[in-house]
Amino acid sequence: MNKVLIPCDGSDSALRAVRHAAEGLGRSSPPSLQLLHVIEPMTAVTLSEAFAAQGLDDRFPPQAAQALQPAISALDAAGVPYTLHCRFGEPATEIAAHARETGCDAIVMGTRGRGALASLVIGSVAMRVVQQVDIPVTLVK
Incomplete structure (x- = not known):
């Protein structure tokens, strides 16, 4: 596995997926980890406000920075390299689109997110x- 996508919504489940990927994948040749946060359109007041706000850098709105920070801390502590990505949409x-567009070989993700609907419809x-x-x-519980 070369490129592994890890969707991060800031939930405990997503953080467990990050730790699983950092600890368990590719011990002999570490994979390229991509952290992705997706902002649902209804959660951003306006796209212009989201992009104008300060986050990890100018590309990341505060909502993405907050969701990605625990994963960033865990990977930094483990000395595992990664890249950060943010998208808007469902x-x-x-x-799925990000995985296809960037040629990811696998996805490691948590089974329960932060959304209200996720609490009702697990996974x-x-x-x-x-x-x-x-x-x-790979789904991490």
Whole structure:
């Protein structure tokens, strides 16, 4: 596995997926980890406000910075390299699109997110991702 995508929404489940990827994947040749945060359109007041706000850098709105920070801290502590990405849209669709567009070999993701709907429909985003991609998806509980 060369490129591994890890969707991060700031949830405990997403952080467990980050730790799983950092600890368990590619001990002999570490994979290239990509952290992705997807901002759902209804959660951003306006796109211009989101992009104008200060986050990790000018590319990341505060909402993404807050969601990515625990994962960044965990990977930095483990000495694992990564790249950061942020997209706007429906999470499962954007995760699958990002994986295709960047040539990811696998996805490692948590089974429960932060959204209110995720509390009602456990793993709904994860299951939609599995249905939309043709690469291995590891779900971390």
